[in-house]
Amino acid sequence: MQKAHGLTISEDVMNNLTRGPLARWLTGPRFSALPAPAALPAPRLSFEFFPPKTDKLEEQLWPCIRRLEPLGPRFVSVTYGAGGSTQERTHATVARLVAETSLTPAAHLTCVGATRDEVDEVARRYWAAGVRHIVALRGDPPAGVSGYVPHSGGYAQAEDLVRGLKRIGDFEISVGAYPETHPAALSADADLDFLKRKIDAGAIRAITQYFFEAETFLRFIDRCHAKGITVPIVPGILPVSNFQQVVKFSAMCGASVPAWMGQLFEGLEEDAETRRMVAAVVAAEQARLLQANGVDEFHFYTLNRPDLTYAIAHMLGARPRQV
Ligand SMILES: Cc1cc2nc3c(=O)[nH]c(=O)nc-3n(C[C@H](O)[C@H](O)[C@H](O)COP(=O)(O)OP(=O)(O)OC[C@H]3O[C@@H](n4cnc5c(N)ncnc54)[C@H](O)[C@@H]3O)c2cc1C
Numbered sequence: 232m233q234k235a236h237g238l239t240i241s242e243d244v245m246n247n248l249t250r251g252p253l254a255r256w257l258t259g260p261r262f263s264a265l266p267a268p269a270a271l272p273a274p275r276l277s278f279e280f281f282p283p284k285t286d287k288l289e290e291q292l293w294p295c296i297r298r299l300e301p302l303g304p305r306f307v308s309v310t311y312g313a314g315g316s317t318q319e320r321t322h323a324t325v326a327r328l329v330a331e332t333s334l335t336p337a338a339h340l341t342c343v344g345a346t347r348d349e350v351d352e353v354a355r356r357y358w359a360a361g362v363r364h365i366v367a368l369r370g371d372p373p374a375g376v377s378g379y380v381p382h383s384g385g386y387a388q389a390e391d392l393v394r395g396l397k398r399i400g401d402f403e404i405s406v407g408a409y410p411e412t413h414p415a416a417l418s419a420d421a422d423l424d425f426l427k428r429k430i431d432a433g434a435i436r437a438i439t440q441y442f443f444e445a446e447t448f449l450r451f452i453d454r455c456h457a458k459g460i461t462v463p464i465v466p467g468i469l470p471v472s473n474f475q476q477v478v479k480f481s482a483m484c485g486a487s488v489p490a491w492m493g494q495l496f497e498g499l500e501e502d503a504e505t506r507r508m509v510a511a512v513v514a515a516e517q518a519r520l521l522q523a524n525g526v527d528e529f530h531f532y533t534l535n536r537p538d539l540t541y542a543i544a545h546m547l548g549a550r551p552r553q554v
Contacts, residue, residue, distance in 0.1 A: 233245050235257045235258055236257065236261065238257075238453060238456075238457065239457075240257070240456060240457070241459065243459065244456050244457075244459055244461055245257075247461035248456065248461060253452060253456075253463075253464075253525055253526070254525075255524075255525030256449065256452060256524050256525035256526070257456065259525065261524060265519050265520060265523050266523055268519065268522070268546065268547060268548045269548070271522055271523070271527075271548060272527060272548070273547070273548040273549050273550065274522060274526075274527050274528060274529050274544070274547045274548060274549060275305050275527060275528040275529075276302055276303075276304040276305065276528070276529055276530075276531065276544055276549060277304050277305055277306050277307065277308060277337075277438075277465070277528075277529075277530045277531070278299050278304050278307045278308070278530075278531050278533050278540060279307070279308045279309075279310065279467075279530060279531065279532050279533060280292060280295070280296065280307060280308070280309050280310070280324070280533055280535050281309070281310045281312075281317075281534070281535060282309055282310070282312070282317045282320035282321045282323070282324040283320070283324070283535070284317075284320070288535070291535055291536075292324070292535045294537070295533065295535050295536060295537040296328070296332065296334070297332075298537035298538075298541060299533070299537050299540060299541060299544075300332060300333065300334055300554050301551035301552055301553070301554050302541070302544055302549045302550075302551060302552075303549075303551075303552050304334065304335075305335065305528075306334070306335045306336065306337045306364055307328065307334045307335070307336055307337070308336070308337040308338070308339060308364075308366050308405075308530075309321050309324045309325050309328070309336060309337070309338055309339060310339045311338075311339040311340055311341050311368070311370065313343070313370065313371050313372065313373050313374060316373060318353060321338060321339065322338070322353070322356065322357070322360075325338045325357065325360070325362055326360050329360060329361050329362065333554055335364065336362055336364070337362075337364035337365065337366050337403075337405065338357050338362055338364070338365055338366070339365075339366040339368060340353060340354065340357075340365050340366070340367055340368070340392065340396075341368045341369060341370025341392075342368075342369050342370055342381065342382070342385050342386040342387065342388065342389070342391070342392050343369070343370035343371070343372065343373075343379075343382070343385075344373070344382055344385075345382060345385055346382060346384035346385050347384060347385055347386055347395060348384075349385075350385065350386060350392065350395065351395060351399055354395075354396055354399045354400070354402070355399060355400075358399065358400045358402070363400075363401075363402055363403055364402065364403040364404075364405070365396055365402045365403075365404055365405075366404075366405045366406070366407075366438065367389050367392045367393045367396055367404050367405070367406055367429075367434065368389055368392070368406070368407055369388045369389045369392070379415065388425075389406055389407065389425075389429050390425065390428045390429045390432050393406065393429050393432040393433050393434050394432045394433065396433070397432070397433040403435060403436075404433055404434045404435060404436075405434060405435070405436045405437065405438050405465075406426070406429040406430070406434040406436075406437050406438075407437065407438060407439070407440065408426050408437035408438065408439045408440070408451075408455075408464055409422060409426075409439065409440050409485065410439050410440065410442045410447045410448050410450075410451035410466075411440070411442060411447060411485055411486055411487060412485065413425075413485060414483075414484065414485035419454070423454060423455065423458045423460070424458075426455070426458075426460060427458055427459065427460055430460060430462050434462070435462055435463075436462055436463045436464075436465060437460075437462060437463070437464045437465065438465045438467055438530045439451070439464060439465065439466050439467045439530075440467055440484060440485070440486055441467045441468065441469035441486055441532060442466075442467075442486055442487075443486070443487070443488060443489055443492060443513075443517065444489060444517075445517050445520040445521050445524070448466050448521060448526075449521070449524055451464070452464055463528060465528045465529065465530045466518075466521055466526060466528075466529060466530065467530045467531075467532055468514055468517070468518055468529050468530065468531050468532065468543070469514070469531075469532040470510050470511065470513075470514040470531070470532075470539035470540060470543060471492070471496075471510045471513065471514070472503070472506055472507050472510045472536075472539060473506075474492070474493070474496035474499075474506065475500070478493075492513065495509050495513060496509060507538070507539065510539055511539050511542050511543060514539065514543050515542070515543045515546045515547075518543055518546075518547055519546065519547065522547055522548075529544075529547065531543070531544070
């Protein structure tokens with residue numbers, strides 16, 4: 232056991248961490264003021280999109296992808312609708328990313344509403360289309376259905392899905408993680424046990440639910456280390472431009488919205504332009520504080536709009552390259 236910042240860390244975890252960027256957080260000085268971005272390496276980025284439901288949304292998505300493409304994300308991911316409702320649209324969007332862009336796509340896949348055979352078939356189609364990265368999730372029930380019940384012939388939870396995918400092909404697998412604990416978890420500790428099991432089953436990275444206090448993520452990293460979880464935990468950054476919508480969604484997914492955010496957006500309900508400027512500053516401050524503490528990968532929930540993500544990534548040091 233070793234001591235770092237007052238935490239007791241096992242030798243194994245410490246040895247693994249000397250190879251990872253988060254060693255900086257554990258063993259280096261911790262900053263409360265932000266160093267100049269130029270002094271830090273450019274971050275590794277990933278961007279999340281949802282598959283468009285209408286022609287109008289399709290027209291919004293592709294310019295968004297084209298705008299973000301030059302920032303050279305490691306991968307871009309495409310979500311899978313609640314209840315597996317967007318299977319075909321997710322597949323079509325991912326296939327078009329493969330065919331028409333220089334980007335590496337990651338397809339989200341869930342366990343909801345399908346047998347194992349059906350989920351396996353979707354995964355095989357992805358493999359055949361050249362997709363090698365899956366974000367494996369349990370999924371939530373479709374709108375109007377309360378409580379998650381596994382399909383009788385399906386994968387019960389993300390851990391089982393990770394195992395199933397590994398039997399189909401040597402996919403790169405990312406999974407979800409919850410800095411503020413998944414709402415269905417029996418305890419914060421039990422939630423981390425589930426995360427560890429998904430990693431032991433073959434996932435190589437966790438992407439977090441969004442959160443609004445950098446401290447929330449950094450403490451989560453401390454708890455992951457204490458559990459022996461050493462794969463990269465990538466913070467999910469949600470630039471908030473529609474505050475009321477985020478308040479509603481956060482109540483469902485267990486992310487807390489700090490009072491100071493309500494104060495920042497107060498009175499801006501009819502002023503979309505100022506809201507967007509505030510949103511950029513809030514998310515950039517959060518991400519820069521994480522970056523100053525050694526975090527060098529960020530996953531952006533773009534909501535299929537490029538501008539906030541582009542601006543924040545730029546502030547973190549990302550610069551466009553020729554596509
Ligand atoms: C990065 C990211 C991307 C996402 N993308 C999508 C998407 O594209 N489509 C979509 O529908 N949803 C998506 N979600 C939401 C996700 O499906 C939900 O949060 C879902 O409720 C849990 O999924 P999971 O994969 O984390 O589940 P799991 O890891 O299986 O479970 C999550 C937690 O629930 C608890 N739990 C699960 N099973 C049990 C059990 N048997 N007993 C006790 N406790 C249990 C544990 O605390 C566990 O950590 C995403 C979430 C994240 C973080």
